[in-house]
Amino acid sequence: MPQVTSDSREYCVELADRLGAMPGARQESVRRLVEDGMRLCDNGHPRTGVAKLRRAIRAAQAPEPR
Template identity: 55%
Template structure:
């Protein structure tokens, strides 16, 4: 019985989602570089976020692309959370 109400909620949210631009990402070394560039363009990045970013880049460089991307995204979220 919860499924119809869930589908109704998704249908209501669909127009709001459609207004946002679609961002396509791939698990590639290039995307690692893009995330790193976004992070370096941020102001006031703390040491913890920089450490996460460095670890993410190291993982990307050693072939662990998905894990590296996850670390880079965590670093970006941490930067955004602190207001950077």
């Protein structure tokens, strides 16, 4: 069944929490995306913040460069 999401501050926090458990979350580029995404969510721009957080999840799932 498809997951229904909303563009809300709570969803931003959920995505950030999910990212915290990923091995690639420690990469500098991923951390910057998370910081930017959460800042956007905190400043009333959850749709753009969620997009950044989703990009961070994709980056964290990619294999780390050696």
